[in-house]
Amino acid sequence: AQSVTQPDIHITVSEGASLELRCNYSYGATPYLFWYVQSPGQGLQLLLKYFSGDTLVQGIKGFEAEFKRSQSSFNLRKPSVHWSDAAEYFCAVGPSFNQAGTALIFGKGTTLSVSS
Amino acid sequence: NAGVTQTPKFRVLKTGQSMTLLCAQDMNHEYMYWYRQDPGMGLRLIHYSVGEGTTAKGEVPDGYNVSRLKKQNFLLGLESAAPSQTSVYFCASPRSSGEETQYFGPGTRLLVL
Numbered sequence: 540a541q542s543v544t545q546p547d548i549h550i551t552v553s554e555g556a557s558l559e560l561r562c563n564y565s566y567g568a569t570p571y572l573f574w575y576v577q578s579p580g581q582g583l584q585l586l587l588k589y590f591s592g593d594t595l596v597q598g599i600k601g602f603e604a605e606f607k608r609s610q611s612s613f614n615l616r617k618p619s620v621h622w623s624d625a626a627e628y629f630c631a632v633g634p635s636f637n638q639a640g641t642a643l644i645f646g647k648g649t650t651l652s653v654s655s
Numbered sequence: 656n657a658g659v660t661q662t663p664k665f666r667v668l669k670t671g672q673s674m675t676l677l678c679a680q681d682m683n684h685e686y687m688y689w690y691r692q693d694p695g696m697g698l699r700l701i702h703y704s705v706g707e708g709t710t711a712k713g714e715v716p717d718g719y720n721v722s723r724l725k726k727q728n729f730l731l732g733l734e735s736a737a738p739s740q741t742s743v744y745f746c747a748s749p750r751s752s753g754e755e756t757q758y759f760g761p762g763t764r765l766l767v768l
Contacts, residue, residue, distance in 0.1 A: 548695070573756070582745065583698075583759040629697060633757075642688050642713060643747075643757055645697035 541566050543632050545646035552620050553654050560615040560649050562630030571633035572613040573643065574604055578626045586628075589613065600624070625653045658682065659760035661746050667766045668736045676731040676763050678746030686749055687729040688757065689713075689721065691742040698745065704729055736767045 544563045552558050564570060571590050575583040587598025594606040604615045613630060627650050631643040662677045678687060685706045690698040690713075700713030704723040718740060720732045733740060743764050747757040 543697075575759075582761045585756060585758065588756055631698075642690075642700045642703050643698075645690075645699070647695055647697040 541632065541644050543630050543644050543646040545628075545630055545649045547649045548647070549650045549652065551652040551654055554622050555619050558615075558617045558620045558624070558651070560628050560630075560651070562613045562615065562646060563611050564613065564630075564632045565611065566632050572604075572606060573631040573633065574598065574602070574613075574615050575629045575631065576600075576626050577629065577648075583629065586615070620651075620653055622653045622655065625651055627651070659746055659748050659758055661744075661760040661763050663763060664761065665764045665766075667768065668733075669768050670737060672736050673732070673734050674736065674765075675733075676744055676746075676765075678729045678731070678748075678760060679727055680729075680746075680748045681727065682748060683726065684748045685726075687723065688747045689719075689729065689731045690745045690747065691715065692745060692762075693742050701731065701744075736765075738767045741765060741767045 542565045546561050573588045574586040576586050577583050586602050587596050587604055589596045589606045597603050602617050604613055606613050627648045629648050630646040633643050659680045688703040689701040691701055692698045699715045701715055701719050702713050702721040704710045707726040710721045710723055722730045743762050745762050746760040
């Protein structure tokens with residue numbers, strides 16, 4: 540069955556420290572992979588996505604993620620966290636184009652707190 | 656170009672009442688999706704549509720109905736609301752034909768008492 544696992548429910552990082560949020564997926568074919576961020580009371584904003592090609596993808600707000608097929612992982616990283624990065628982060632996997640219409644499968648989210 | 660919009664933003668219902676949530680997109684897209692978000696559960700797909708006049712069930716369709724009479728609108732209905740339907744509802748749609756990236760509306764927060 541297709542699934543996305545975010546092993547960490549809640550992470551606290553000091554401001555200025557590096558960040559890595561983990562995401563593992565189970566998917567029969569080559570997936571499309573996404574990271575979204577949600578600030579409290581807000582909608583979901585796309586941080587970055589991987590469809591093919593270079594396995595290290597850059598996103599907005601200084602985030603990057605690396606696709607590792609052998610580990611079925613798509614971990615999100617940021618070298619230096621800012622207080623404004625405190626939010627909930629969702630990893631999601633999508634269908635290939637010939638399965639269009641089957642939507643995204645989301646992980647349960649990781650809440651990031653930033654301490655000063 | 657407003658992208659994906661949702662109305663209302665917030666609603667309180669009593670158990671047994673009905674309501675309709677509206678999702679509108681101005682991108683002329685075929686695909687539209689309704690998700691619900693609950694604490695610790697991530698987002699789960701309720702229903703989706705791959706074009707005008709078509710709808711299909713997602714992961715958690717029970718208690719909801721949908722309609723896509725016009726291409727730009729995707730309606731989510733609750734015929735008899737239950738407290739278990741207290742949630743935040745998000746509509747999503749890609750921005751271009753063939754694109755797999757989904758862009759989300761701002762959400763509708765629903766409280767069923």
